[in-house]
Amino acid sequence: MTTIIIGAGMAGLACARRLADAGEAVIVLDKGRGLGGRLATRRGDAGVFDHGAQYVTARAPAFQTFLDQARTSGAAGLWPRRDDDEAWWVGEPGMSGLVAPLAEGLDIRRSHRVSALRKFEAGWLIDVDQPTSGQISADRVVLAIPAPQARTLLAGHADFAAPLDAVVYAPCWTLMLTVSETLGVAPDVHRSSDGPCAWLARNTSKPGRPSGQEAWVMQAGPRWSEIHLEEDAAAVTERLCDAFRDWAGVPVTILHAAVHRWRYARVMEALGEPFLWDKDQDLGLAGDWCLGPRVEAAFLSGHRLAGSMLGHQTP
Ligand SMILES: Cc1cc2nc3c(=O)[nH]c(=O)nc-3n(C[C@H](O)[C@H](O)[C@H](O)COP(=O)(O)OP(=O)(O)OC[C@H]3O[C@@H](n4cnc5c(N)ncnc54)[C@H](O)[C@@H]3O)c2cc1C
Structure with a gap:
């Protein structure tokens, strides 16, 4: 069974990592050239800038465990602060580096923009219009992209319209x-x-x-x-x-x-649920928009969606 995950931000990669670690076949597609989505770092002659998320904090044990492991592998470090009780974590060498441990060994196709999705009896057909137009088929699909962009791709799927519109x-x-x-x-x-x-x-x-x-x-x-x-x-x-x-x-x-x-x-305004999963359609949605405006929320959303797809009782 192959799962296509659209979006290589924190939510998509957390989902992909957990599925892959459980032995599932996963392909991740992202329209960008880099990984991390809004965990973004721009490098150029002028310098290095984290122009998306600035730092992350951990309140849930699963995310803390991820950060501890990322620190061991050199992908995360602490940004010393004097004015805040919570530890401020940053990716190294830039914020986008934080997703490197999740991405390791995965089949990730960059510069692949998904333009349409179609459900057919045996699975899903995914239209990709970059780098050249083509189609990829999969048994299951996960959208780990901002809610308004998911809404556009799922225009023909009325079930998810109301929750996506509420974000x-x-x-x-x-x-x-x-x-x-x-x-x-x-x-x-x-x-x-x-x-x-x-x-x-x-x-x-x-x-x-x-x-x-x-x-x-x-x-x-x-x-x-x-x-x-x-x-x-x-x-x-x-x-x-x-x-x-x-x-x-x-x-x-x-x-x-x-x-x-x-x-x-x-x-x-977040959805207030960790993810959306339609088992009959083999369609899942994850992202920060499920739980709130933080990198940790994106991680938990993707991680828990994968747990649910794997049939875990407490995802
Ligand atoms: C300026 C800014 C500052 C922030 N500061 C903080 C902070 O300090 N601390 C904090 O915790 N959070 C912060 N955040 C929020 C945090 O960055 C997000 O909550 C988190 O990164 C969202 O992860 P995600 O995986 O849900 O989505 P994203 O990171 O948006 O990932 C979605 C991915 O999907 C891809 N994609 C979209 N459409 C398609 C398509 N059609 N085909 C293929 N790929 C597609 C995109 O390229 C992207 O890589 C900040 C955000 C911004 C923008």
């Missing part, structure tokens, strides 16, 4: 920048409720990042990002750089600045 996401504009000076007095992390500068972190203060030019990641809050969602990247870059300068409070020379728009960044 609400907020967008996020993210600025990645390097500065010539070390902002010595500034804290490594700044947080506020919204505005252009809702989160600001000195990326170079995380363990395992290259030293050198100081790299910062700034994230606008949900309301600010919504208001400026369709503005062009150049205008948003300018606004966010101005906000960074205001925050710094001292003259700074910005050497490099780039923005990334996350349309589905943060889950504002």
Whole structure:
């Protein structure tokens, strides 16, 4: 029995790992070139930036066990904090590195965008339109992608329409920048409720990042990002750089600045169940949108869906 998992983010890979460890045949498809989805790291001449999830915390034993193992294999480390009781974990050498232990040895096909799904008597047909168009068949399908994108792919499947429609996401504009000076007095992390500068972190203060030019990641809050969602990247870059300068409070020379728009960044209204699984259709859904806006929620969703598919009583 072959399972196709669409999405190589934390949810999809947690599901794939557990199925594969139980001896199941699994193929993972992702439209991106890298792995990790919103656990994302951009590398270039200007530096290394975690432009998606910033750090993760663990409250459930299964996720803590995963992080402990990831630390042993060099894929995770602790970001020392003084202002928070919870341990802040980060992927190494970047946030996307956190999924490396889950992905090891799996059949993962990158740059494979799924454009349609069709159920037929003996299973599923999956249309892929990248890198070249083609079809893949499978006995079971798992969608581990944001709810609105799952809704589009499952347009013909009325059963999941209502739960998927109930999920609400907020967008996020993210600025990645390097500065010539070390902002010595500034804290490594700044947080506020919204505005252009809702989160600001000195990326170079995380363990395992290259030293050198100081790299910062700034994230606008949900309301600010919504208001400026369709503005062009150049205008948003300018606004966010101005906000960074205001925050710094001292003259700074910005050497490099780039923005990334996350349309589905943060889950504002979650489903409230760990996953969806239709045994008759051999169709499963997982993602952070099931439980909440955190990497841990994505892991638990994928992990528990796999447990249910394997017939475990407590997934
Ligand atoms: C800016 C930002 C900051 C965040 N900060 C934090 C934080 O500090 N701590 C925290 O815990 N969480 C944070 N989060 C949330 C966290 O990143 C997510 O909850 C988690 O990574 C979601 O994982 P996922 O597997 O559910 O989805 P995703 O990571 O979105 O993975 C889905 C994957 O599916 C692929 N895909 C989508 N459609 C298709 C298709 N048609 N065909 C093939 N592949 C497809 C995508 O390429 C992607 O790789 C942040 C998110 C953002 C955007």
